[in-house]
Amino acid sequence: MYNHPKTVASFLATVFFSTALSAQPFAYISNQLDDSVSIIDTASAKVIDTVKITGKPAGVALSPDGNTVYISTPEANGFAVIDAKQHKLLKHVPLGSSGALGIAVDKSGQRLFVADWYKNTVAVIDTVDFKIKATIPVGESPSGLVVSPDNRWLYVANRLSNSVSQIDLHTLTERNVTKVGEHPFGLSIDSKGQRLYVANVESDDVTVLDNQHLKKVATVKVKTLPYATTLALNDSRLFVTNQEDDSVSVIDTATLTELAVIEVGDKPEGISTHPDGQHVYVANWFDNTVSVIDAKTLTVVDTIPTGNGSRAFGLFISQ
């Protein structure tokens, strides 16, 4: 191939255009005490925009195409819908209760799930008309939500019931419930949908469940006040925020033992893995920052200033 000027020009244009597009993925960090969401460009490790969201934003969920961000807003009794590309608040959907916290989207992007801390239910919401399609009773103070990779099940951590509910996403009913540690809050499922990991705030441990029958596989001790979890390096490592220890525990998922403890910012809460599978993002509530951990070297490689009271509870990075 020879270098025709026009070809070079269009080649350059293509490079420029794809560079602009490849600024994805983004991390969406809810700042509860600031009433805002910080949008981090993970490529530059910088906040590129901040969207004002009233109602003390807490939980974060993203549509599978990365175009829409859903933020639970307990003080505004519902959730906010943000255009992920335009960085604009599209609408606020009231649910009539101040208990909205845990939030998740199904794999099709068509259904949104919002746990109600006070009503002990999970609302199923259509993402086109934003109408409530069903309200599923679960345990007390439901918090973390996660959908299985095959889109068949929704798992709910019931904080005050010390249990996890398995919701059948065909029938929208509770299929199974199992006891875990004390005050389960955040939870994760592996990419094969075989194992669930549940952080227990009061018993300072992680319960590992087999997805099929919710059978307890192991209980792994971590540090004080484990809050939320995420998997990295092809599910071989589990990262757990220890809120009162200002650290993240790293668990080897083969041996189910704590491999390392990484110091992060003050009061780490939400935690999510970048689609590269290697970088783990941690929202530090007291410090108003996000720590970025390299899962291979187990070191903090970046600390990004965000807003006041960063929580980012949920899967907050576009995939």
Added chain:
Amino acid sequence: MKKITLFASAALFLFTATANAHGPVRQKTHDSVTINAPADKVWGIIKNFDDMSWLPAIASVSAKGGNKDGATRVLTLKDGGKITEELKKHDDAKMMYSYKITDMSTKATISHSGQDEKVPAFPVGNYAADIQVKAEGAASVVTWKAGYYRAYMNNNPPAEMNEEAANTAVADLFKTGLANLKALAEK
């Protein structure tokens, strides 16, 4: 025009009503002071969990467990209130310790929304804090941080138990405590 005004005030009213009808959100306060004294000396004043003689609001302390994790102390305030605290972590090398409030006496019983409500000795809920000394050249910086909820956990709190009451109480405690610590250490 009149219609628009009415609509606007109705909207404002709705917004206010909505904004108040909620469960509590965790609050935080942090304060720090630079002290012209070596960090060792400053840490020496505050490091013992059973010694709160540096904090002006405290009349007396009874404690057990020393500086071991899980140690407890009961602080008697100058106004007679009692606060029980538990030591979560004590790190001599980092010159820091963290603790939480596990129990409090009732300061007053008030009537709110037709119910008796007990206002605690310190108007916070689920309070956890840490204090740390860091060397900065020949001087030192002391940082005190706390995370907590307001004392009233239901919707529509009374003034004695709302976020403002909690934030003011913690900020005042930190300010007077750190100022007194500075005075003691610079003596």
